Amino acid sequence: MFTLGRRAFLKAGLAATTLAALDVHAQSLPFPAAGRVVIVGAGFAGATCARYLRLWSGGKVQVTLVERRPALISCPLSNLVLAGTQAIDRLTLSYDALSDRWGVRLIRDEVTDFDIERRLVRLAGGEQLPYDRLVLAPGIDFLWEELPALAESAAREHILHAWKAGPQTLSLRRQLLAMPDGGLFVLTIPKVPYRCPPGPYERACLVADYFKRHKPRSKVIILDANDDVVSKKALFVKAWQELYPGLIEYRPGSELKDVDLRERAAVLDFDRQRADVLNVIPPQRAGSIASRAGIKLLNQRWAEVDWLSMAATGAPGVHVIGDAVFPAPTMPKSAHMANQHGKLAAAAILRGLAGEPPGALPMLTNTCYSFVDPEHAIHVSSVHRYDAASRTLQPVPGAGGVSSVRNEAEGKFAWAWARNIWADTLL
Amino acid sequence: MKLIAVAAIGLLAASLAGHAADPDLARSLAAGCTGCHGTEGRAVPGAGFDSLAGFDQARMLQKLADFKSGSRPATVMHQIVKGYSDEQLALIAAYFAAQR
Numbered sequence: 001m002f003t004l005g006r007r008a009f010l011k012a013g014l015a016a017t018t019l020a021a022l023d024v025h026a027q028s029l030p031f032p033a034a035g036r037v038v039i040v041g042a043g044f045a046g047a048t049c050a051r052y053l054r055l056w057s058g059g060k061v062q063v064t065l066v067e068r069r070p071a072l073i074s075c076p077l078s079n080l081v082l083a084g085t086q087a088i089d090r091l092t093l094s095y096d097a098l099s100d101r102w103g104v105r106l107i108r109d110e111v112t113d114f115d116i117e118r119r120l121v122r123l124a125g126g127e128q129l130p131y132d133r134l135v136l137a138p139g140i141d142f143l144w145e146e147l148p149a150l151a152e153s154a155a156r157e158h159i160l161h162a163w164k165a166g167p168q169t170l171s172l173r174r175q176l177l178a179m180p181d182g183g184l185f186v187l188t189i190p191k192v193p194y195r196c197p198p199g200p201y202e203r204a205c206l207v208a209d210y211f212k213r214h215k216p217r218s219k220v221i222i223l224d225a226n227d228d229v230v231s232k233k234a235l236f237v238k239a240w241q242e243l244y245p246g247l248i249e250y251r252p253g254s255e256l257k258d259v260d261l262r263e264r265a266a267v268l269d270f271d272r273q274r275a276d277v278l279n280v281i282p283p284q285r286a287g288s289i290a291s292r293a294g295i296k297l298l299n300q301r302w303a304e305v306d307w308l309s310m311a312a313t314g315a316p317g318v319h320v321i322g323d324a325v326f327p328a329p330t331m332p333k334s335a336h337m338a339n340q341h342g343k344l345a346a347a348a349i350l351r352g353l354a355g356e357p358p359g360a361l362p363m364l365t366n367t368c369y370s371f372v373d374p375e376h377a378i379h380v381s382s383v384h385r386y387d388a389a390s391r392t393l394q395p396v397p398g399a400g401g402v403s404s405v406r407n408e409a410e411g412k413f414a415w416a417w418a419r420n421i422w423a424d425t426l427l
Numbered sequence: 428m429k430l431i432a433v434a435a436i437g438l439l440a441a442s443l444a445g446h447a448a449d450p451d452l453a454r455s456l457a458a459g460c461t462g463c464h465g466t467e468g469r470a471v472p473g474a475g476f477d478s479l480a481g482f483d484q485a486r487m488l489q490k491l492a493d494f495k496s497g498s499r500p501a502t503v504m505h506q507i508v509k510g511y512s513d514e515q516l517a518l519i520a521a522y523f524a525a526q527r
Contacts, residue, residue, distance in 0.1 A: 055466070056454070336462055343458040347451055359449035363515075365459040365507055381503050383459075383510025399510030403502065410502055416475030421462045423471050 034060050035353040038121050038131040040111050040289055042067035042095060044335040045322025046137030048342030048425045054102040056350055064105040064129055066121070069166075071095060072426065075196065076335050076369075077418050078165035082173055083206035085374040091165060097427045114293045116315055133349045136295070136303070136312070137322045137342070138287025139164070140195050140333075146283050149259040159259055163195060163281050175277045176207065181215040183276030186266055188256040189224040190283040193302070195323050195333045198231035198380065200224075200281055202370035205236070208244040209373045220248045221273060223266055225255035225283075231332070232370060232380050232402050239372035239406055256280060286324035293318060302326035307386055307393050309348035309358040310341055319345045328393040331384055332366060336417075339425055340364040362386045364393060366400075369414035377410040378403040453522040456515055460523075468523040480526035487520040 037053055039046045042065050050065045072093045080086035098104040109123040114134070121129040142161065144150050150159060162172040176185065185207050189200045204220050211218040229236055229250070240248040258267040265274045285301035295312040296304045303320040304313040307328060312318040321341035323333040331337060341364075348358035367381045382400035384393040403410060449455070457468070460479065464470050468479035479487070493499035494508045508516070 051466075052458075056451075339462050340459065343455075343461075347455050347458070351451070359452060359455050361449075361452075363456060363459055363510070365462070365510070367463065367503055367507070379503060381506045383507060385510065396510040399506060399508075401506040407502075412475055413502060416471075417463055419471045419474040420465055420476055424462050424466050 034062070035132040035349075036062045036130060037064070037133045037135060037349060038129045039063065039065045039135040039137060040121070041137035041139060041287065041322070042069075042072060042098075042106070043137060043139050043322060043338060044072075044421070044425050045139075045338035045342045046135065047072065047095070047098060048339045049135050049137065049321060049346050050098060050104045050342075051102055051425065052343050052346035053349065054104060056346060059103055061350065061353065062105070063103075064107060064131075065095075065098065066107050066109055066111060066123065066129075067095070068108065068110045070108065073165040073169075074335070074418065074422065075163075075165045075199075076421075077371075077414070078162075078169050079199065079203045079206045080371060080374060081165075081169050082162070082176060082203060083210050083371075083374055084173065084177075088165070088170060093422055093426055095426065101427075111289055111292075116294060116318065119317055131317070132353060133317055133319065134293075135319045135321060135345055135349070136287075136290055136293060136324065137320075137338075138289040138324050140284040140286065140323050141288050142282040143285055144282065147256065147258055147280065149261050150280065150282070155259075155261055159261070159264075159278050159280055161281055162279065163199075163284075172277075172279060176210060179215065179218065179276045182217040183215070184219055184221060184274065185211070185277045185279065186221045186223060186273055186275035187279045187281070188254075188266055189222065189226065189281055191225045191255065192230055193327050193333060194281065194284050196368070197332050197334075198236070198368055198370045201229060201231065201236040202372070203279075204248055204250075205239055205244070205370075205372045206374070208240075208247045211247060212244060218247075218276075220244075221275075222248065222250045223254040223256060223268065223273060224250065224252050227253050231368075232378055235378040235402060235406060236370075236372070239378075243373055286320075290320060290324050295320060298326045307391065308360070308362060309352070310345040311348070319349065321345050328384060330382065330395045331364075331393060332368065332380075332382075334366055334368050336366045336368060336421060337364065339421055340366070342425075360386070360388075362393065367417060369410060369417055371411065371414065372406050375408055375411045376406045377414040378406045379410055379413075453518040456511070457519050457522040460519065468526045479523040482520075482523050484517075484520045484524035487523065488517060491516050491520065 050063045053063050074091040099106045109125045112122050160172045162168040208220045265272045295315040310319045312320045322338040364384045369377045369379045371377050380402045383396045385396050387394040464479045470476045470478040494504045
């Protein structure tokens with residue numbers, strides 16, 4: 001009966017156009033204790049968590065979402081902007097439904113500090129936000145200190161990462177447009193783990209696609225710090241050979257040590273590679289907010305969490321989700337996984353606010369599509385199941401896999417995936 | 428139909444040894460599907476993936492079984508479905524069948 005009542009309520013809540021209507025319905029129902037949740041960061045993880053906390057609590061739990069950007073710009077599909085086949089506007093997603101439809105309080109601001117003991121967040125704008133649960137979804141920051149020449153932010157206006165979709169994506173596109181035919185595009189990849197494992201290889205494909213169509217004497221050189229292609233290897237290598245013969249050169253075990261700004265060269269241990277356009281995907285760690293909250297970072301980089309609840313180790317009342325988390329075995333830092341983290345945390349937080357333990361067997365899925373040209377895509381999928389013995393999520397043996405071949409159907413599915421996950425995260 | 432489906436969720440949840448303590452089990456498992464198939468199974472209309480809300484439970488289970496056996500062609504679903512036990516799939520199917 002409880003389930004039915006909640007269902008009926010949720011249906012009413014979803015149909016309601018105003019938050020007031022949502023609250024009226026919520027009051028008469030036996031819901032878990034109300035609570036206040038503050039979420040910092042509204043990417044795929046934070047926005048999903050906010051939305052599902054409101055959905056699953058029937059509007060009862062107050063959710064405040066702090067985000068400094070005015071909109072979410074989807075990293076998935078953003079390499080198509082580099083190929084010139086998509087406008088970034090199509091990947092720019094409004095937060096309006098989170099506030100207007102779901103009653104999330106959205107604050108465009110930055111966090112200055114945390115008082116974990118008193119459960120308070122302070123914002124640059126001066127406001128203090130008390131909370132019962134805090135969710136950190138800060139994404140990634142870059143380890144510029146490992147690339148001395150790029151320590152100065154001025155240098156980073158010329159040597160771009162474009163690894164957070166937005167102005168950098170557009171700037172890199174402009175560099176590619178300005179590059180003469182016969183030029184060299186050099187892309188550097190950091191050691192794993194980094195955001196979006198297949199993303200750099202997709203980028204190489206789509207830049208090569210642009211060259212093939214408009215600057216056929218140009219070339220892509222991939223300097224990969226890893227010893228091999230780390231995602232969808234066979235499919236990417238086949239695409240490079242068959243679609244872009246002579247256009248893409250892959251050099252494994254080539255870790256970027258620094259950049260020579262004057263020569264626009266990638267500096268390696270025993271070698272250097274000059275470029276016309278140098279695109280550095282820097283080594284990464286959890287967004288700096290995570291360390292400011294005083295939570296435990298493994299290798300001083302990624303937040304350690306209890307995978308039953310996404311609760312941060314050593315910080316009561318704090319959860320961490322998304323790319324900032326130290327990954328479970330074979331788990332990628334992907335938008336899909338961030339969306340899944342958001343739901344896992346939302347379920348556990350609602351249980352926690354009701355004084356109950358989280359579910360005992362979390363299961364998460366992942367699917368990542370990569371375009372090898374503007375119409376053809378490949379995917380990697382996986383299913384991750386909690387394993388009590390190792391206290392982490394493990395890939396389920398025999399599940400998951402990759403595309404059998406690159407194909408046009410999956411080029412369409414990549415868009416279907418994007419439109420659905422954008423909606424499940426924001427609308 | 429809805430009553431039956433909801434009752435089925437309860438029975439199935441209770442029958443999974445060790446998981447009876449989690450009243451949200453079906454919802455949490457189904458949340459693994461909703462990134463592609465829409466919140467509560469309501470996919471974006473016309474985007475290209477099936478809506479699962481209100482989908483007949485028996486038909487969905489047959490479809491999932493066919494993905495698992497390989498008799499139904501797929502690009503991704505034959506890989507994802509192998510991550511779940513038949514009991515879990517039954518819970519997921521019952522959950523979506525109960526959505527309207």
